[in-house]
Amino acid sequence: MDPTTLALYALCLLALAGGAGVIALRNPVHAAISLLFSMLALGGAYAMLQAHLLAALQILIYAGAIVILIVYVIMLLDQGREAGSPIYELGVAVGVPLALVLTIIAAPAFLGAEAGPDPLITGAEDCTNCESMAVKVKKPDGSEKAVSGCEDHVDTDGDGFTDCNDTDCADNTLCYGTVRAVGVTLLGPFVLPFEVASVLLLAGIAGSILLTARRPKKYADTLAAPAIQPAPGPTLQPGGRGGDA
Amino acid sequence: MPLEHLLLFSFVLFSLGCAGVVLRKNLLVMLMSVELMLNAVNLAFVGVARMIGGHDAHIMVMMIYVVAAVEVAIGMAIVVNMFRQKDTIDVNSFDAMRG
Numbered sequence: 274m275d276p277t278t279l280a281l282y283a284l285c286l287l288a289l290a291g292g293a294g295v296i297a298l299r300n301p302v303h304a305a306i307s308l309l310f311s312m313l314a315l316g317g318a319y320a321m322l323q324a325h326l327l328a329a330l331q332i333l334i335y336a337g338a339i340v341i342l343i344v345y346v347i348m349l350l351d352q353g354r355e356a357g358s359p360i361y362e363l364g365v366a367v368g369v370p371l372a373l374v375l376t377i378i379a380a381p382a383f384l385g386a387e388a389g390p391d392p393l394i395t396g397a398e399d400c401t402n403c404e405s406m407a408v409k410v411k412k413p414d415g416s417e418k419a420v421s422g423c424e425d426h427v428d429t430d431g432d433g434f435t436d437c438n439d440t441d442c443a444d445n446t447l448c449y450g451t452v453r454a455v456g457v458t459l460l461g462p463f464v465l466p467f468e469v470a471s472v473l474l475l476a477g478i479a480g481s482i483l484l485t486a487r488r489p490k491k492y493a494d495t496l497a498a499p500a501i502q503p504a505p506g507p508t509l510q511p512g513g514r515g516g517d518a
Numbered sequence: 519m520p521l522e523h524l525l526l527f528s529f530v531l532f533s534l535g536c537a538g539v540v541l542r543k544n545l546l547v548m549l550m551s552v553e554l555m556l557n558a559v560n561l562a563f564v565g566v567a568r569m570i571g572g573h574d575a576h577i578m579v580m581m582i583y584v585v586a587a588v589e590v591a592i593g594m595a596i597v598v599n600m601f602r603q604k605d606t607i608d609v610n611s612f613d614a615m616r617g
Contacts, residue, residue, distance in 0.1 A: 278519050285527040287563075292531050292554050294540035301546050308550050311531075326577055327560075334583050338554065339590050347546060349551045350601050355553045364541045372533065383526040450576070458573040459580065466577070470584040477588030482571055484595035 281321040287314035301347045309340045323450040524565040532558035545600065545607040549593045556586050 291311025298304045417428035459467055531554060538551025560579045567575035597607055604611045 275608055280522075281519050285524070285561075288557075289527065289534070292534040295547065295550050295554060296534060296542060301544055304547050304550055308553065311554065312557065318561065319564050322564050324564045324567070324579075325574060327564060327576055329579060330558075330583060334587060335553075335557070339587060342590055342594060343546065346597060349598065350546075350607065358587065361541055361543065368537065372537070383522045383529065392580060417561065449571070450573070455573050455576050455580075459577055463574075463577045466581055470581060473584060473588055477591045481595040482589040484592070485598055518547060 276319050281318055284314045284318040284321065288318065302344065305340060305344050307349060309336055312336045312340060325450045326452045326455045327450070348396070441483075521565055525562055528558045528562040528565070531555075531561065543608050543610060545597050545609055546593050548598070548609070552589070552593075553586060556582055595596065 276505035283377055288311045291307045291309075291314060294307030295304045295311065298307055312331060312335040316328045316336065319325075533557060535551045535554030535556075539548050539553065542548055542551065560582055563575040563579050563582075567573070600612060601607050
């Protein structure tokens with residue numbers, strides 16, 4: 274078993290252990306740290322699967338931003354340990370047999386894998402990857418140009434495109450999963466989802482601000498939320514939040 | 519590693535997240551379990567993309583990152599609001615809509 278496969282198994286097992294910790298540990302802070310381990314292990318697994326950009330994003334976004342945000346909220350709320358059992362006894366009584374039955378049903382599909390060349394390590398032909406991700410771009414003079422992740426390769430067969438037919442494109446690992454290759458796909462055929470994602474992020478920003486901002490008293494009354502106390506002081510003036518007065 | 523084994527890992531990780539949402543009473547831990555489920559799907563996406571080639575699945579994973587980030591931001595805001603109302607985030611305390 275080659276080192277990459279070994280590392281992949283180890284990282285996946287580490288991710289599972291972290292996931293088990295999330296649902297088993299009583300203290301929410303410990304659960305968050307366990308989640309952090311799971312996210313880091315998954316980032317390593319992505320790197321073993323040649324998804325280099327996603328490995329970096331996994332660590333930056335999940336481990337660096339999302340888990341830290343969760344830890345901040347845990348610290349902010351400071352609700353202490355859960356009273357009594359942290360889990361539903363009825364859920365265990367129903368869920369564990371159900372999970373066992375589902376596992377018995379699903380296991381043959383997963384365990385029927387025959388030994389042979391390792392598809393996840395050898396992967397798809399990298400030159401095929403170069404070709405499949407090439408995007409035709411119209412230049413100002415009307416001619417078309419194929420943009421792929423292999424611009425730094427040499428157009429050995431002289432057809433105007435650096436693509437899979439070029440003998441120079443053999444070092445495919447440079448192409449697959451790199452920032453350039455994924456970026457060409459993201460800003461080529463998937464530019465519309467890319468733009469729509471920015472609208473979603475804007476909605477997320479606006480929503481989280483509106484949900485957590487302390488409201489002036491006349492809004493607090495309408496919410497029938499007795500625990501929401503408007504902070505005293507001259508900073509809160511009725512109708513002061515522009516636009517919705 | 520055969521693809522089936524990677525999908526098995528993904529399946530088990532998703533099941534762990536699912537169990538966390540169903541079993542735990544702490545709202546924050548439930549949200550963390552949702553993150554686990556999203557990551558299980560990401561792992562399956564990356565593995566299949568590695569086998570068949572192409573980067574479409576990588577784009578899908580990045581979209582899931584965006585959704586997960588927004589979901590955590592909104593979810594945490596809701597959790598903070600719920601804590602302000604009842605001084606706890608035990609889901610058993612929130613039964614106002616019980617019929």
